[in-house]
Amino acid sequence: MxxxxxxxxxxxxxxxxxxxxxxSAPDLIGTLNRMLAPRGHPPVPLSSARHLVGHGARALLRHGFAEAGAVWDEAAEPELFDRFIDDYVAHIADDxxxxxxxxxxxxxxxxxxxxxxxxxxxxxxxxxxxxxxxxxxxxxxxxxxxxxxxxxxxxxxxxxxxxxxxxxxxxxxxxxxxxxxxxxxxxxxxxxxxxxxxxxxxxxxxxxxxxxxxxxxxxxxxxxxxxxxxxxxxxxxxxx
CATH class of the missing domain: 3.40.50.1000 (HAD superfamily/HAD-like)
Structure with missing residues (x-):
């Protein structure tokens, strides 16, 4: 050889x-959608959300919420970021x-x-x-x-x-x-x-x-x- x-x-x-x-988009977008669902927002489809990935979790949350027609006010609701991270860690390699x-x-x-x-x-x-x-x-x-x-x-x-x-x-x-x-x-x-x-x-x-x-x-x-x-x-x- x-x-x-x-x-x-x-x-x-x-x-x-x-x-x-x-x-990694499927798991990141899965977590994003689990943050959106309790607020009554429809899930962000994977196809339109791939471009959201790569700028960090805060940017994904901010832009993902905007894409769903929602607003994340980080100052008023800082705990959402921690919930996002906890959920993502639990599902980090599902898909x-x-x-x-x-x-x-x-x-x-x-x-x-x-x-x-x-x-x-x-x-x-x-x-x-x-x-x-x-x-x-x-x-x-x-x-x-x-x-x-x-x-x-x-x-x-x-x-x-x-x-x-x-x-x-x-x-x-x-x-x-x-x-x-x-x-x-x-x-x-x-x-x-x-x-x-x-x-x-x-x-x-x-x-x-x-x-x-x-x-x-x-x-x-x-x-x-x-x-x-x-x-x-x-x-x-x-x-x-």
Missing amino acids: SMIARDLDGWTIAFDLDGTLVD SRPFEGVVETLDHLAARGAVLCVATNKRTDLAEALIGALGLMRHFAVVAGPDRVSARKPDGAHVREAVRLAGGDPLRAVMVGDATTDTGSARAAGVPCVVAGFGYNDAPLAELGGDIVIDCFADLVAAVETLHRAAMQTADVAAI
Whole structure:
């Protein structure tokens, strides 16, 4: 059996979580709808709500309520957020699943020397609970929610600091995400970004601002190879 070349040694790949690694919308929207139902509001359909995911639980509650024609006044009803979190934790992996090809692709990238981490706007404890429930924790050197860094996506600090927490160098990193928060953070950090075209894209793919769009998770390997090769060529030119 031929050995896999460790050509990605020294490189770090940072992943968004919801809509990139995991199809988590069913459980998030399920919790949202359980908050809406006692108030007599109809459920928000999954198809119209996927774009709500990825900006954090408070934003999901606020925008989800607005989508249902309701208003959440956080000052008047702060306990709703706690109820949302408690309900979500109890149902965090009822229907959420890794996208097809995630495990095999992560294993392949790690075998080639890449260090993998997560940079998500989901609170770290919730992100770790979801990743753990799906048996994915072994893949990641660090899981960095907004509470583990100095600023949340789309601020570039989120990606930079997640990569550093994983022991990596932002100058040798790739971001993988599905939304403007991910492409914006990567651009601000000076890190190339692969867009998961199958995820919860909150803008047309052509306008998201990523470097490469992939249609399925298995295509990530070729995308990383392309970005790695381009970085190496740039470094070679700079050295001349």
